[in-house]
Amino acid sequence: MDFSLCFFLLLSLFFTPSSSTPPSSIFEGSSLSVDRPNDVLISLNGVFTSGFHSIGDNAFIFAIWFTKSFGPTIVWTANRDQPVNGKGSKLLLQKGGKLILTDAGESPLWTAAAATPTSTSAQLSLHDTGNLILSTSSNTSHILWQSFDSPTNTLLPHQLLTRYTTLISSRSGTNHSSGFYKLFFDNNNVLSLLYTGPEVSSIYWPDPWLRIWDQGRTSYNSSNTAVLDSSGHFISSDNLKFSSADFGLGPQRRLTLDIDGNLRLYSLDETTGNWTVTWQATSDPCKVHGVCGPNGICSYESGAGTGRGCFCVPGYRIKNSSDWSYGCELDPSYLSGDAQTTDFVSLSFMEFYGYEYNVTMGQTLESCKKICLESAICKGFLFKYEDGASHSCYAKSQLLNGKTSPNLRATLYVKLNVSQKEKNGFIPSVQQIQLKCLRKNPIVLDRIYKTKSGSKFLEYLAWFACGVGLLEMCVFTLCFFVFRTPKDSGPETRGYFLAATTFKKFSYAELKKATRGFNKEIGRGGYGVVYKGTLLDNRVAAIKRLNDAKEGEAEFLAEVSTIGRLNHMNLIEMWGYCVEGKHRLLVSEFMEHGSLADNLNSNTLDSEKRYSIAVGIAKGLSYLHEECLEWVLHCDIKPQNILLDANYQPKVADFGLYKLLNRGEGSNLSFSKMRGTSGYMAPEWVFNHPITSKVDVYSYGIVVFEMITGRSPAGVQPTTDGGGLETWVRNKKQGAPNSNAWIEEIIDPTLRGGYEMGRMETLVRVAMQCVEDDKDARPTMRKVVEMLLWNEDRLI
Ligand SMILES: *[C@@H]1O[C@H](CO)[C@@H](O)[C@H](O)[C@H]1NC(C)=O
């Protein structure tokens, strides 16, 4: 608990009316806030609750759940793919019947808009059926929006499944975002289960190899509706009918598409709060496609109690030891080396559904092998015993949807390059592999409303006030607001107050007007051009037009919203973005003093300023790397990207930009795709080693050298061993290992005489560590901050 938390607690004590039973409705102009745990709606019968639900550290979803079940049973989520912050997030019912979900004061993340805005006032009610309904207040049967129309993974009694709605499973038990399985009416009007994996998709229910009518379904009724009634009977327009094992009025029920791809009907035992399965789509979990991924085989022994398991086709190995949906890949030892002859390794009692490119009846094993050997796309074949002693041959281009069971009559032959070892009778082993338990990886959202560099003094003061009591706190709060002059809103408090400002979406027309038709160019880089502009509210902005940005709007928005959340006094403040047609723009604050590069060129920086700039950059990067999510690497630190404010405090710009551009695809940052700027780039880029936050540490070291020496890496003649600025410095040091004379020699001539040797020594020492070739020898940015600040403390 720290200052802001304490502050909030007291505020909420003050302003929350002591509530009795939560209501079932809210009216226009009111909201539900994540900050107040009692801000929930409870249906009149008490069965359902709706409100913010925590799904990780500081991450919340707005959801509806069963009030009385043992452990949370969520039936609907507004924002399953994008959780919101644990502070400042709200569900607001605005005028005109607009329901919006905001994330920590940012622009709406999710909107439930009425098809036609209403002039009369609106209300939001959680009904006894678990349906969250937005209606007009005067006539509650005039429905503007309802949660039943946008199900997530669960269908409740009376909730209609139609051609426009689908159920999508959650990704895992702890990750509520959209997973791989889908229940929907397919093109033939048949209610089906579909697997849509990272690479392939296929329908697995009803049984795809049987005719629709043989399974009691029909494709002739195009009304495409299905519903579960309150007695536990399910009826669908394709003639599918089933009933709960405990049918009859009474228990609460739900039909859920589970994370394992099976559709199950559950009934609630209200005394224990436990759910029991009263119907399921398939009793053979291996029938679900995609469970073991490509080249994986599913096994399930009913009754054995071991549950479902996966293993790899011989010669293949698991790709991701914590997730089977990635499947198996060819063991590299079969690709190269002395593996010369192509041969087959067999496994009995197999089935692999789909992907046969050649099916022939009445074959011998030899002729079947020949078919497979002749084609490069053949990965193997199924040799199946048919009635009447004949065999058929299914040559496969992919080994997908594999399963094994004692009653299956086919044998799989996998095509492999075999070496002498196999020829001598060695058979590649197939073992059931236990999944490595995934480290519990809670969803963590960065807390944009505070900075860690909170003033110690304020913190103590707050604690003191907490202890003394509400009255003092009230006085303190008042003082805080009333006597806080603009000058006081220094870096310590800013982080918190910024939460109120919004990161918004601009229209292209708005930005065109702000820049007067994009005529004042102030910068240019590989990513695009930067213009100066004045926004409607008179703020002066830097508007960056991206050339090569991600085409997909959703993809772009996902990245931009991450960048918009970052907030630190040493990072350029992002004000918004524009995505319209092909246009992709970013709007941020404008810095009058220009970049560090400009200032170094014009000799405006004395040694003290340079030191504090080095500290500031380090703080900004340290925030990017550690206090937020580690993957926010900068990847292009250079003096051109560091801007200076009126007090010559540095602000890092262009962070996360590489994520918006087509060049840096997710985790696959490689030299060919993303180069940074030569002279500032860590050796990892060149040698194609894994890219970590240490690449920024390296670039930072070079920037510090540049500030010390006044030499740009571009201006240094490469030495014979190919090194740049850092090699030049190292060589100077080598010449005079035992005295500090060499430091004096490398210092920027324009600083001569006007510097404090202790500071310079520290800077040089830190920068030397940052540019180590071995990334593990470089300090983290946090460590850099500590080293630099420790030195300052010592000097004072
Ligand atoms: C209430 O709204 C419903 C649906 O729009 C409509 O059918 C009904 O006539 C309305 N009732 C009144 C009293 O206006």
Ligand SMILES: *[C@@H]1O[C@H](CO)[C@@H](O)[C@H](O)[C@H]1NC(C)=O
């Ligand atoms: C189609 O299905 C709906 C819903 O089950 C049913 O009411 C309707 O009678 C069916 N139509 C025909 C032609 O069978």
Ligand SMILES: *[C@@H]1O[C@H](CO)[C@@H](O)[C@H](O)[C@H]1NC(C)=O
């Ligand atoms: C209900 O579930 C809990 C937790 O899974 C379990 O400990 C308990 O035994 C169950 N109760 C009944 C009656 O099944």
Ligand SMILES: *[C@@H]1O[C@H](CO)[C@@H](O)[C@H](O)[C@H]1NC(C)=O
């Ligand atoms: C394996 O999958 C998990 C969960 O999807 C993911 O977090 C992890 O990064 C993956 N590991 C590799 C090596 O791909």
Ligand SMILES: *[C@@H]1O[C@H](CO)[C@@H](O)[C@H](O)[C@H]1NC(C)=O
């Ligand atoms: C399957 O392969 C055999 C042997 O190569 C060939 O004769 C036959 O035409 C192929 N059948 C199809 C459908 O491609």
Ligand SMILES: *[C@@H]1O[C@H](CO)[C@@H](O)[C@H](O)[C@H]1NC(C)=O
């Ligand atoms: C066999 O090895 C060659 C290279 O030596 C490779 O191109 C081919 O894909 C391998 N075949 C199989 C079935 O692994």
Ligand SMILES: *[C@@H]1O[C@H](CO)[C@@H](O)[C@H](O)[C@H]1NC(C)=O
């Ligand atoms: C949840 O799953 C989604 C989709 O697979 C993924 O993008 C996201 O990173 C996952 N979240 C966590 C915390 O694993």
Ligand SMILES: *[C@@H]1O[C@H](CO)[C@@H](O)[C@H](O)[C@H]1NC(C)=O
């Ligand atoms: C990364 O990109 C390179 C070059 O485009 C590609 O060859 C490689 O397969 C990619 N790796 C992954 C894991 O996507």
